[in-house]
Amino acid sequence: MDEREDDDSLLAQIVSGDRHAFGRLMDRHADRVFALARSVIGSAADAEDVTQDVFLAVWRTAEDWRPGKARFTTWLYRVTLNRSLNHKNRVAGRQMPLDAVAEPEDPAPDPGEALDAARRRERIDRAMADLPESQRTAMTLTYTVGLGNAEAAAAMEISVKAFEALLVRARRKLREILGRETLGGEA
Amino acid sequence: MMTLEEFRNLLDAKGPDPDDWPRRQQRAAKRLLLGSADARVMFDAARRTDAFLTEALWPAPLNPTLRARLDTIPLANPRTPETTRIVMRQLRPWWYAGAATAMASVIAGFVVGAMLPAEADLNEPIAIASLIYGPSNGGLLP
Numbered sequence: 001m002d003e004r005e006d007d008d009s010l011l012a013q014i015v016s017g018d019r020h021a022f023g024r025l026m027d028r029h030a031d032r033v034f035a036l037a038r039s040v041i042g043s044a045a046d047a048e049d050v051t052q053d054v055f056l057a058v059w060r061t062a063e064d065w066r067p068g069k070a071r072f073t074t075w076l077y078r079v080t081l082n083r084s085l086n087h088k089n090r091v092a093g094r095q096m097p098l099d100a101v102a103e104p105e106d107p108a109p110d111p112g113e114a115l116d117a118a119r120r121r122e123r124i125d126r127a128m129a130d131l132p133e134s135q136r137t138a139m140t141l142t143y144t145v146g147l148g149n150a151e152a153a154a155a156m157e158i159s160v161k162a163f164e165a166l167l168v169r170a171r172r173k174l175r176e177i178l179g180r181e182t183l184g185g186e187a
Numbered sequence: 188m189m190t191l192e193e194f195r196n197l198l199d200a201k202g203p204d205p206d207d208w209p210r211r212q213q214r215a216a217k218r219l220l221l222g223s224a225d226a227r228v229m230f231d232a233a234r235r236t237d238a239f240l241t242e243a244l245w246p247a248p249l250n251p252t253l254r255a256r257l258d259t260i261p262l263a264n265p266r267t268p269e270t271t272r273i274v275m276r277q278l279r280p281w282w283y284a285g286a287a288t289a290m291a292s293v294i295a296g297f298v299v300g301a302m303l304p305a306e307a308d309l310n311e312p313i314a315i316a317s318l319i320y321g322p323s324n325g326g327l328l329p
Contacts, residue, residue, distance in 0.1 A: 019261040026257050034253065035246035048253045052260070059260050124243040142202075143244035149201065164200035171199045175236060 008067040015063045022059060029073070030055065032145045033080050039128065039140040040084035046091065050083050070154075077145060077155040081137065127177040135170035138163060189215040194226050203233040 007028070013021035033054055038047035057079060065072065128136050134156075141152035153163035189197075194216055201207045208216060219226045 015266075017261075017266045022261055023258065026254070030254070030257060031246040031249045034249060044250075048250070048256070051253060052256055055257050056260050056264065059264060059266070120243055124240075128244075139240070140244065143240045144246050148207070168196060168199040171236070174240070178239075 007072040008065075011058075011062045011065045011067070011072065014059065022055075025058065026055060029076060033076065035144045036077060036080050036137075036140050037084045037087075039136055039144065040081065040133065041088050042129075046087055047084070050080065050087050053083055054080050071151060073145075073147070074151050074154045077141065077147065077152075078157065081155060123178065127174055130177055131170055131173055135166050135173065138166040139170045139174070142167065189219045191219075191223065191225055191229070194219055195229060198229065198233040203230060203237050 007025065010021045010025045014025065030051060034047055034051045037050040037054075038044055041047050041050065054076070058076070065075075128139065131139065137156060138152065141147045141155060142149075145152075147155065149163055149167070150160055153160045156163060189212070197208060197212055197216060201209075205213055205216070216226075220230060
């Protein structure tokens with residue numbers, strides 16, 4: 001089923017107060033909204049607040065959504081980005097809280113694999129943290145949220161060309177940081 | 188003919204999936220891939236990097252505590268019944284029209300008030316009429 005039609009129909013059900021439709025919409029997007037907020041803000045606790053704020057906006061303003069004009073996800077991630085940046089600016093200067101450390105992954109059956117995965121995650125998190133904010137956002141929209149370049153550029157409210165320039169710089173910087181050991185072959 | 192540097196830019200800007208490349212560049216890139224071992228090495232490396240990043244950056248499952256918080260949103264914020272919202276939406280233009288009329292009346296009141304001579308006797312109808320008619324008296328209408 002077309003994801004866009006599905007989001008639109010869920011929103012139509014939310015307008016009539018359908019809590020289950022709201023739950024299904026969260027099933028689809030809440031993990032990515034949280035991941036995007038966290039990549040901008042850095043703190044898991046603050047990213048949770050922003051995620052709640054974004055979904056409250058979805059619940060309250062669902063009737064204002066006009067199906068067919070744009071993709072719901074473009075709006076959703078744009079709102080997430082704007083609120084995350086506002087939140088970050090508000091708390092700028094405050095010391096980074098301890099809960100900015102990544103949430104532990106669900107335990108996997110094989111402890112060795114889990115350790116490898118945790119190390120890899122830690123390595124990539126550090127590499128991402130070294131990127132400038134706009135490049136990190138571009139990478140998160142591409143790999144974590146899974147948007148194409150055009151939709152990600154719309155979410156960041158920049159041109160596709162500008163977005164791709166961010167991706168070029170981010171991919172090169174990540175290759176440099178992560179290096180041959182992590183990526184293998186000609187990195 | 189696409190150069191290796193142009194091919195690297197294409198990979199970094201659009202990713203390693205040829206379906207995401209613009210059609211014109213797709214043809215040139217495929218020709219380059221056929222003829223250049225360096226391009227093939229670059230392409231394989233880009234695919235490996237992309238696969239690694241896709242796996243590594245995939246969002247973790249939502250924290251159950253956060254999910255529980257999100258689930259309370261509908262209960263804590265009951266929606267206005269649809270009929271009420273429809274009525275409110277239909278009344279909105281009238282509300283704006285009323286507000287605009289009230290604002291225009293206030294502005295008109297200030298204008299007329301400012302134009303009244305300080306010594307004008309407001310009980311005398313001719314003084315007010317002369318404000319509106321008669322340009323020789325500085326009236327509003329010819």
